[in-house]
Amino acid sequence: MGDAEGWAPHPSVRVTIDDVARVAGVSRQTVSRAMNGKGEISAATRHRVLATIEELDYRPSAFARGMRTQRAGTLALILSDIANPFFPAVARGVFDAAAGRGLAVVVHNTDADADAEREATRSIVDSGAAGAIGFFEALDDESLVALGRRLPLVVADRRAPGEGVASVISDFAAGTRAAVEHLYAAGHTRLGMLDGVVGVDPVRRQEFLAVLTEHGHPQPADHVVTGPPTVTAGAAAVRELLARHPEVTAVFAFNDLLAIGAVRALREAGRRVPEDVAVVGYDDITMAALLDPPLTTVHTDKYELGRTLLDVLARRLDGHAAEHRLLSPRLVVRGSG
Amino acid sequence: MGDAEGWAPHPSVRVTIDDVARVAGVSRQTVSRAMNGKGEISAATRHRVLATIEELDYRPSAFARGMRTQRAGTLALILSDIANPFFPAVARGVFDAAAGRGLAVVVHNTDADADAEREATRSIVDSGAAGAIGFFEALDDESLVALGRRLPLVVADRRAPGEGVASVISDFAAGTRAAVEHLYAAGHTRLGMLDGVVGVDPVRRQEFLAVLTEHGHPQPADHVVTGPPTVTAGAAAVRELLARHPEVTAVFAFNDLLAIGAVRALREAGRRVPEDVAVVGYDDITMAALLDPPLTTVHTDKYELGRTLLDVLARRLDGHAAEHRLLSPRLVVRGSG
DNA sequence: AAGGTTCCCGTGAACGTTATCGTAAGGCGG
DNA sequence: CCGCCTTACGATAACGTTCACGGGAACCTT
Numbered sequence: 001m002g003d004a005e006g007w008a009p010h011p012s013v014r015v016t017i018d019d020v021a022r023v024a025g026v027s028r029q030t031v032s033r034a035m036n037g038k039g040e041i042s043a044a045t046r047h048r049v050l051a052t053i054e055e056l057d058y059r060p061s062a063f064a065r066g067m068r069t070q071r072a073g074t075l076a077l078i079l080s081d082i083a084n085p086f087f088p089a090v091a092r093g094v095f096d097a098a099a100g101r102g103l104a105v106v107v108h109n110t111d112a113d114a115d116a117e118r119e120a121t122r123s124i125v126d127s128g129a130a131g132a133i134g135f136f137e138a139l140d141d142e143s144l145v146a147l148g149r150r151l152p153l154v155v156a157d158r159r160a161p162g163e164g165v166a167s168v169i170s171d172f173a174a175g176t177r178a179a180v181e182h183l184y185a186a187g188h189t190r191l192g193m194l195d196g197v198v199g200v201d202p203v204r205r206q207e208f209l210a211v212l213t214e215h216g217h218p219q220p221a222d223h224v225v226t227g228p229p230t231v232t233a234g235a236a237a238v239r240e241l242l243a244r245h246p247e248v249t250a251v252f253a254f255n256d257l258l259a260i261g262a263v264r265a266l267r268e269a270g271r272r273v274p275e276d277v278a279v280v281g282y283d284d285i286t287m288a289a290l291l292d293p294p295l296t297t298v299h300t301d302k303y304e305l306g307r308t309l310l311d312v313l314a315r316r317l318d319g320h321a322a323e324h325r326l327l328s329p330r331l332v333v334r335g336s337g
Numbered sequence: 338m339g340d341a342e343g344w345a346p347h348p349s350v351r352v353t354i355d356d357v358a359r360v361a362g363v364s365r366q367t368v369s370r371a372m373n374g375k376g377e378i379s380a381a382t383r384h385r386v387l388a389t390i391e392e393l394d395y396r397p398s399a400f401a402r403g404m405r406t407q408r409a410g411t412l413a414l415i416l417s418d419i420a421n422p423f424f425p426a427v428a429r430g431v432f433d434a435a436a437g438r439g440l441a442v443v444v445h446n447t448d449a450d451a452d453a454e455r456e457a458t459r460s461i462v463d464s465g466a467a468g469a470i471g472f473f474e475a476l477d478d479e480s481l482v483a484l485g486r487r488l489p490l491v492v493a494d495r496r497a498p499g500e501g502v503a504s505v506i507s508d509f510a511a512g513t514r515a516a517v518e519h520l521y522a523a524g525h526t527r528l529g530m531l532d533g534v535v536g537v538d539p540v541r542r543q544e545f546l547a548v549l550t551e552h553g554h555p556q557p558a559d560h561v562v563t564g565p566p567t568v569t570a571g572a573a574a575v576r577e578l579l580a581r582h583p584e585v586t587a588v589f590a591f592n593d594l595l596a597i598g599a600v601r602a603l604r605e606a607g608r609r610v611p612e613d614v615a616v617v618g619y620d621d622i623t624m625a626a627l628l629d630p631p632l633t634t635v636h637t638d639k640y641e642l643g644r645t646l647l648d649v650l651a652r653r654l655d656g657h658a659a660e661h662r663l664l665s666p667r668l669v670v671r672g673s674g
Numbered sequence: 675a676a677g678g679t680t681c682c683c684g685t686g687a688a689c690g691t692t693a694t695c696g697t698a699a700g701g702c703g704g
Numbered sequence: 705c706c707g708c709c710t711t712a713c714g715a716t717a718a719c720g721t722t723c724a725c726g727g728g729a730a731c732c733t734t
Contacts, residue, residue: 026683026684027683027684027685028684029683029684029685030682030683030684033682033683039682039683040680040681040682040683041681041682041683042681042682042683045682045683064689066689067688067689067690067691068688068689069689070689
């Protein structure tokens, strides 16, 4: 029948550091030393203490420890939308690497909203997280530097906002260049782009326009249509693009979701892909290879990104300076363009 | 140049409950009362204290609070693989509902491994989480009941393991029945199934066999091929199935990933889908509708599942008895079968 | 052999909050 | 006007860990 009187934890007795000390015949400070490897302690007593810890199944209180150290064994992962297929793969990499170091990961979903991102940072600081990994898409650099002063911080796919903040970035310029050059090599001269919402990462758009200019095809800004990074937005964006410039024969998209929406909308509009209009996406999410036609896209190793993010954070936790790493994407040519 | 001497937090002074008490001209106990709404306090002083809290931007220490209450403002979400497209949508629902209640969510990725699930439960108990939501696929009922005695627990897509543990389950029997009956209605009589790894949830397989029996087609167990829930495993499984039973004209899969792999392998084997072999999946992950042919599948509202899980957990936290909810899926007929 | 080092280890205090108990002030019936 | 109950608040004591000291024993050093 359950307990209608509310949930009451069982009265289980907690085994504390003092219990271990008593059984091992030492002081609690010595137990602390044995656990944390700090301070001087003889190998003999350390082993003895560790044995009693095992024996009593002693588990230090995260609260009490955090109270002294002001730091928990947990870290934060900030991202805009876990339902966006790009992020789960990254998160998986972070989780796996974190588990290897005994760290728990709390995930904050922000929808790329500035207030949500700010609230997440507050929550993280309050929680005393050991560190944070963030895909910040709306917050200003100043706030990030401030956060970086409170705890080790690594920003992902965003240039380092200032001193002390590490970063791991996929080389969007190189990836974009590879994609657009590929379209030119295939004979296309009228290109359009479906960009993500104008935010802190204008690299793809900038590089797209730069390559166009190099090929002697400077195009007005309205060859770039903007929308949120979703399939439906991609469909709408490509319709908008075709309405403005029916002569376009190739489309480069900010990410695969936009590209997928574009392919669908193009077909509904009676254009064949890739015969009439070529489409190239970005990210190479899992479904890209499974579609018909399979999507030509810029592959980024998302799992590796996740692992790298945690690696950089871990090194920072270990006292190293803030690093900045660049990951290289590669174009994967499939059927769509 | 960064701080090579290791990461040192800024010396920022923390504003404590005593600071608030002093400024407001009350004792810290009164401040505590004003915050938590417990104990007797006059409306006037409560407002005064709350105002000072706001003014000083006081944020109670989660560690100190947890030390007293043995409970943190965080909850755990245990799942097997965040990279499996089924889970991100659920997670999103959990996150959104949790954010509405000011709870942080720490995610544990287990790969459906018993040891990993056990380790996750240990971590959760140690962290003093307020509650937990879990897709447990390997852990025994006894362990779950034990966990449920330490904190409010809701199991997902698994029958309640015992007293005190809440559950939210998608009605797999109904969904499976709808799918298989649909295949019969389309004229198929030789059916095979691609099952997930044999684990704690045999419902889909059982119901599949039950429907077959009702139609007078009891089939030997080797019409069911088992594999992990991935695309590649689906391809391998359907090849195995065809090797055993070339006469099969319809395949029901444990989930969409298996179904997608099956479709690809069938085509590579020269069979048309759905003309030669019909394929029906389960879950209706996002990509199901985008494939060619679009996948016929059993739709479950994953986001709603996430929200419901958190709702049930929250009610448990508020002192209600453990609930058990059943969510109804619905068949979505598309091109694959 | 006396004094200085080094190596271990223990003692007391502090981190910031909530639970328990105590108590003063006010209201009310007698 | 006195005892009693209620209401509102304060004082004290934990919760379990680590940090800053300090001290004793063993080992050198001269």
